[in-house]
Each structure stands twice: as structure tokens, then as C-alpha cells.
Amino acid sequence: MKYLKTLTNFALLLSLVLSCTTKAQNSNNNTKKTGKMNAKNQEIVNVALMYIKNEEEARFEEYKKKGGAILEKYGGKIERIIKPKMLAEGKMEMPDEIHFASYPSIEAFNKFNKDPEFIKVRNEYAIPALKDIYVFTSKNTNFESRKEVGDKSKTYGVALIYFNEGEKYEKQFEDYHEEVCEIMPEFGTHFERFIAPFQSKGSLEQPDEIHRFYFDSMEGLQQMGTDERMKALFPKRDASLKNLYFFIGEASL
Structure with missing residues (x-):
């Protein structure tokens, strides 16, 4: 696949892409620090x-079919399944699939997970x-208005993002936020999800944010990496991220 040959600059590009969600990240700082949130009547997105x-x-495909049908009873849906083809940044075993399931509220999420029929299917x-x-259970950020x-x-x-602690790192992102967001649309980068996890399951550290985005073409993304305006912004972001896992893949749903 052509895009597997263009990964050299993707990790650098990603951090610039992520900077366009800085305002959303800042708005969630209090939630992240306290570990609490009021999710009542808010859409919940589960990332697995x-x-x-x-x-x-084959057994797993049957689980998706049967589990998805039960999920719909609670107003939820499996909105996107990504099959990673490359881990462009970070070190971990690459998952076979990344699922994004949405629920109308935390109440619906909890009821679904306690449903006897679903428990039977899961087991x-x-x-x-x-x-x-x-698994990372997440809420939307206030960047939803830019969703495509x-x-x-x-x-x-798909990016799992871990920010360094400290206001200076947030300020560092803010300094070039507007510049980056003015440039990226020229190269066909679009954002689908900006979510902030508030609880997790499994041994992987809970990220500060999870972003999902798509590209009109790999050629456009590669061109963005050579744009002089973008290259000038690379050094400003290096110290802002504590960790980052960046998957590139195809959607099966």
C-alpha cells in the first residue's frame, strides 16, 4: 500500500495535527486531574x-454481530472499526482492531454492560x-463542532495522546495552535473524533485524549510534511508530549 511508504514524517505531522485540538484538551484539564466527570445525558464513546x-x-465476528444488535437496543452503535496496518509512533503490540462504540449516556453504557443477554454473548x-x-471509556470534548x-x-x-504535565506545555501548544489549523485543511486532513477518557480497563495507561482522523490522500499528507510553514512548527511541540501511540489503518466499518 502506498501509504506504508510515507510514514517517515507522520509522527511529526501527527503532533501538529493534534495541536488543533488543544482548546478541547485544555477544557478537560479539571476532569483529568480529579478523575471525575458528570457524564449524565452526555454521549459516551468506548474505545477498545x-x-x-x-x-x-470467526468467533469474534459473531461476537460483533450479536453484541452490536444488543447495543442498538440501548440507543448505541459501533460507529467505526479501524484495522491498523502500521504503528507509526510508540512501542506496543499492534492491535488487530480498534473499535469505537457510542452510547447516548453513561446510564445507557452501564445498562448495556449489565444486560444478561450481552454478558452471555460476551462470555x-x-x-x-x-x-x-x-478499553477506554470517554466523553466528547468541546471540539465536536469541527467533527467531520x-x-x-x-x-x-488513531492517536492515543499523553501530555506532559504543566501549564507551560499547554501554552506551547496554544502558541502555534491557530497557525497549524489554518494550514492543515489545504492538505485534506479531517477530524472525526476528539474524546477524553475518564476510565479504563487493561494494563495500558489511560491516555489524556484519543483522536481519530482521516486523510483525503496520503500524497496530501506527505506534501504537508514538506511544507515550510509546517516544518517551522516542529520544534515547538517536541517537549509537549510525554507519550504517543499513533496507528494508521483502514476502516472495516
Whole structure:
């Protein structure tokens, strides 16, 4: 695939892409520091990194089918499934699939997970099929107004973002925030999700934010990496991130 040949500058580009969500990140600082949030009547997005056992793909597909049908009873849906093809930044075992499921509220989320029918399906299909799973339950940030929706033909990026602590790092992002957001649309980068986890399951550290975005073309993204305006911004962001996992892949849903 062509985009697998263009990953050299993607990690650098990603941090610039992420800077356009700085205002959303700043608005959630109090939630992250206290570990609390009022999610009542707010949309919830569950992000799951799935690791499927060899020769258990059919069983897992059945879980998605049956579990998705139960999810719809609670007003939820599996809105996007990304199959990573490359881990462009960070060091971890690459998941087989990354699922994004949305729920109308935390109440609906909790009721779904306690549903006896779903528990039976999970025990019969998901647990035997998976060797590992990381789950991050998240709320929308106030950057939702910039959300766009892609389709299965697009190449997707999923970023798990860990910010350094301290106001100076937030200020560092703010300093070039507006510049970056003015440049990126020229190269066909679009954002689908900006969410902030408030609880997690599994051994992977809970990120500060999870971003999902898509590209009109890999050529456009590569051109953005050589743009002199963008290159001038690279040094400003280096100290702002504590950690970053950046997956590039295709959408199966």
C-alpha cells in the first residue's frame, strides 16, 4: 500500500495535527486531574483495542454481530472499526482492531454492560476469542463542532495522546495552535473524533485524549510534511508530549 511508504514524517505531522485540538484538551484539564466527570445525558464513546487469538476470527465476528444488535437496543452503535496496518509512533503490540462504540449516556453504557443477554454473548464469543483488550471509556470534548465524517475508502489515523504535565506545555501548544489549523485543511486532513477518557480497563495507561482522523490522500499528507510553514512548527511541540501511540489503518466499518 502506498501509504506504508510515507510514514517517515507522520509522527511529526501527527503532533501538529493534534495541536488543533488543544482548546478541547485544555477544557478537560479539571476532569483529568480529579478523575471525575458528570457524564449524565452526555454521549459516551468506548474505545477498545482488540487482540484476537489465531483461528478465532470467526468467533469474534459473531461476537460483533450479536453484541452490536444488543447495543442498538440501548440507543448505541459501533460507529467505526479501524484495522491498523502500521504503528507509526510508540512501542506496543499492534492491535488487530480498534473499535469505537457510542452510547447516548453513561446510564445507557452501564445498562448495556449489565444486560444478561450481552454478558452471555460476551462470555461465549468475546472472551474465548480475545487474548487481550484495552478499553477506554470517554466523553466528547468541546471540539465536536469541527467533527467531520469519513467513509471506508479513507485511510485513518488513531492517536492515543499523553501530555506532559504543566501549564507551560499547554501554552506551547496554544502558541502555534491557530497557525497549524489554518494550514492543515489545504492538505485534506479531517477530524472525526476528539474524546477524553475518564476510565479504563487493561494494563495500558489511560491516555489524556484519543483522536481519530482521516486523510483525503496520503500524497496530501506527505506534501504537508514538506511544507515550510509546517516544518517551522516542529520544534515547538517536541517537549509537549510525554507519550504517543499513533496507528494508521483502514476502516472495516
